[in-house]
Amino acid sequence: MFVATALVAARFLPVWLATGALVVIAAFAAPAALQSTSWSYVLPLATVLAIAALGQMLVVMHAGIDLSTPGVIAFGGNLVAGVGAGSDHKLPVAILACLGVGMLVGLVNGVLVGLLRLNPLLVTLAVGQIVLAWSSKYSRDVVTNQPNVPSGLSSWATSKPLGISSVFWTGAALTLAVALILRYTTAGRRFQAVGANPRAAWMAGLHVRTHVVLAYTAAGTLYAVAAVLLAGVSIGIDPAFGSSYLLAPIAAVVIAGASLSGGLASATSTWIAALALTLLTQMLVIMGLSTAMQYIVFGAAIIAGMVVSGDRVAAVLGRGLRPGRPHRGSPDAVG
């Protein structure tokens, strides 16, 4: 029991420590990054990344990967502007259309990966490209005329209940909901069990393929939610909308301690990793580093984050703590 608790803690603790360290560094190197003006940008953008990363996390828990994220966010954002047509009355339909696209793309990914057993890397990339092309055409035909989202959405995105962005509260509630569902509901437990060991889950009577399809469908829906929030934060939609969400959500999930080979993951740790990545970006801009140096520092930080990621720490710790396993060099060791 102690070993299991220690392993789980070791998996998710590093990202919290790293984020704390980043805040301390920012306090000295770029104090402006921690001021309210900066947080008013960092928190909404970190929330958008966190929600996209939550979607990615659900897929990664089942040893999959989803590269259709930019496509869904791009098309979703364009639908919010295009269907919304600058009118608050059309906003609900626009949001529904956006969520519909996300769900549909996720379902297609899920069926192709879960039922037809196609390689998730290539399939989701291909589906994402198709969605991007569709988005590009829709953008050119419809959104060019009126690229701004309905003012109701942008006003809501900039409102600050209790002094903090509405986008943040929405993201925090969603993250909490995902965390609670995964941890305390039967469906969530089954979802985790299938990800941790699909064969054992199948033997226990769980529907493995169904869960994989559900994971991709839920991920697509979460990307669409991220698209709605990003559209509100950005006010206007442009052809490059969502393009920066290809690798960042995956980086957030891995830094948060999830293993790309599937298994456990933490929604709250994923949120913290997204916050750390966004804060780091903001910090580098405020420090006034040259573009080349910003890329170098950001890349090095991601590599460092992966080196000390919870998945690796848990693996190392697991080898040390697991009882009864012969150590290399001991008389019982083999090979």
Next chain:
Amino acid sequence: MNLTMVEERSITQQRKEEQMRRNRRFLTVMTVVSAAAIGLIAAASGTASSKHSTVSGPSGFVGKGGTTIGSGGGFGESYTAPSTTLDHTLFHARLLPTNKTARNITLAALGRSTKTVNYTLALKCWKNNGCSTGTGGKLTVAYVEGFGENTFRQMSKMEFILQALTYPKIGKIIYRSAHSDLNQAIADFKSMIAQHVSAIVTYPDFGDAMIPVFQQATKAGIPVSTYAWGYVSGPGQNYTTVVGEDTCKLGKTFAYVMNTQVKSGNIAFLGGFPGNPLSLGWQKCEQAALKSSIKVVANEPTNWDPSKVQGIVSGILAKTPNLAGVSYEDALFMSQGGYAAYKAAGIPYQGVFTYRTDESGMGCLADKLKDPKLKVFYYTAGNSQIREALTADMMKLAGAKIPPTIVLPIQLQNQSRRSMCTKGYPDTASPTSLIPLSLLHQMYP
């Protein structure tokens, strides 16, 4: 032992059958859900009608009244243009190149706005990325670019088509976009050379990386002209000519505005892709011409990406909340990402902003805000410069000696006196474009 194995197989078989039944039920539910989603999206994203009227009209904006500027002609061109057309696209008829040949090329190109073209054919050509003009002309002209997926480029494509349709000698129009892929851009260019096209116009997104293919085309006798100052080294040698403004003069003009409007304070420079010659050109000259009382607190590349603009501006505002001004190329992106950053930070969208482009959306935002402390000065996106590039190529084919640069003078416009916000134009469109409004509405219904 055997009995146990048989029982296990039987149990496994039962499980599989049960799972298949559940899968079937699941697929049925999912099919219904996806059909509903498709229906919802289709209903929600129902776009404007595709009805097009078959009409013809002038190839460019020709206003009422005015006079004719210029005289004479040669190489199949008339060196005259309506003053209304020049006023519309250059802000003033006197803002013509100082070099005589360059001035003649400009007048010839913009004067072709009066020639009648078939709008239905132009629209078809625009949508299909090329067409046969139906004139039986033997020339083929190509617009090949590294990136073509924004409104500015799409409008430039239409300007190119409209200009090409004024030449009966041109029988075929080709368009290619490399979607930001350098290798694809080079392959597209080589393909044009292999097809023996008559002339090429390009926006050289990849700078000097395109020199080898430019040289190949020139060696093959194909004139190559660039527009909007996407500068490639060696115009006149490696390729025919470049049409654009003097970027250093643009920077000096920005500095003049900052010196007179800001007087003292902190300002920021935003640029496009890191190291691109357009941004470097004006930034170097603006910095040198600024008063010592004005400090440039940030100089950041944005990759011309509004989302990145939001992040960059947010970072600058966090460090310098009392930012007095911003110089940047793209007016639209500052009305989207830049405005979003100010709004998120809770800082009034005020200050002196100097832009190279004139998208209608920025003007409409400024008009809506009606804040006297928001001072916007702008130049032009320069869509019509592509017309000059094509006419320069056509004159080259007719035997004219083309100057290596066709430099347009700069005069910044004050938003409060001449608003960018133009009725009938999409937010993302530049109102100094010469595309007839009725055609623009068919492009973006």
